[in-house]
Amino acid sequence: MVREWSREIRVTVVVLVLAIAGVVALWPRSSDDGFGRDGESGQRPVASARASTLEPDAVLAPLRKHAAVQPCPPSPRDAHRAGPLAGVVVPCLADSKPVELSTALAGKPALLNLWASWCPPCREEMPALDEYAARNDAIPVVGINVQDRATAALELLARTKVHYPSVIDVRGELQRALRAPPVLPVTYLLRPDGSVQRITEPATFHSADEIADAVRRYLPTRD
Numbered sequence: 001m002v003r004e005w006s007r008e009i010r011v012t013v014v015v016l017v018l019a020i021a022g023v024v025a026l027w028p029r030s031s032d033d034g035f036g037r038d039g040e041s042g043q044r045p046v047a048s049a050r051a052s053t054l055e056p057d058a059v060l061a062p063l064r065k066h067a068a069v070q071p072c073p074p075s076p077r078d079a080h081r082a083g084p085l086a087g088v089v090v091p092c093l094a095d096s097k098p099v100e101l102s103t104a105l106a107g108k109p110a111l112l113n114l115w116a117s118w119c120p121p122c123r124e125e126m127p128a129l130d131e132y133a134a135r136n137d138a139i140p141v142v143g144i145n146v147q148d149r150a151t152a153a154l155e156l157l158a159r160t161k162v163h164y165p166s167v168i169d170v171r172g173e174l175q176r177a178l179r180a181p182p183v184l185p186v187t188y189l190l191r192p193d194g195s196v197q198r199i200t201e202p203a204t205f206h207s208a209d210e211i212a213d214a215v216r217r218y219l220p221t222r223d
Contacts, residue, residue, distance in 0.1 A: 042204040043183040044120045063154035072099045072165045077102035083194025084177045096100045110140040112188040117152040119184040125205045126162045132208040133164040189218045
């Protein structure tokens with residue numbers, strides 16, 4: 001009798017554990033679970049499990065040659081550091097050299113675009129950014145590759161024939177400095193004084209003309 005009761009208790013416990021596990025698996029996730037959501041159309045939530053890595057130069061060299069991505073702007077020795085990006089140094093995708101955007105772009109406006117190779121909306125808007133960057137009256141465009149692998153990033157640049165400079169935010173330092181939301185792509189206007197403003201209209205770009213219009217709206221006076 002005791003053995004039968006013991007067996008029944010064990011079976012009951014197993015059933016209860018399985019039932020609880022099923023409820024937990026089906027329970028809706030909170031918007032504060034680290035993935036975040038953005039109501040803006042055309043943006044993709046950032047997957048927090050992805051981590052940026054910078055592979056050895058021997059691995060990246062042939063990909064860099066194929067991608068023909070432009071080198072990052074150099075930092076003048078006497079450049080003034082200002083704004084939230086001051087002191088943040090990241091590798092350039094073109095050659096792994098350290099870049100401090102605060103000094104490299106000091107005194108001039110620029111567009112900073114956060115992207116990743118696994119982000120479909122990023123792949124769609126990057127050719128428009130590249131077309132805009134090639135215009136004579138364009139302000140500089142610098143890509144910020146996030147939560148990605150350098151190999152995947154360079155392969156995408158080669159495939160899409162996008163050549164404007166990009167850095168890779170290996171440790172997420174630029175994302176934190178910009179207080180970037182957990183969605184991609186995200187574009188910021190860097191002002192000559194070092195301050196930044198997120199461009200929210202539109203959330204993603206579809207043409208070079210659309211980018212030029214946004215620059216005029218967010219930067220009414222050109223220095």
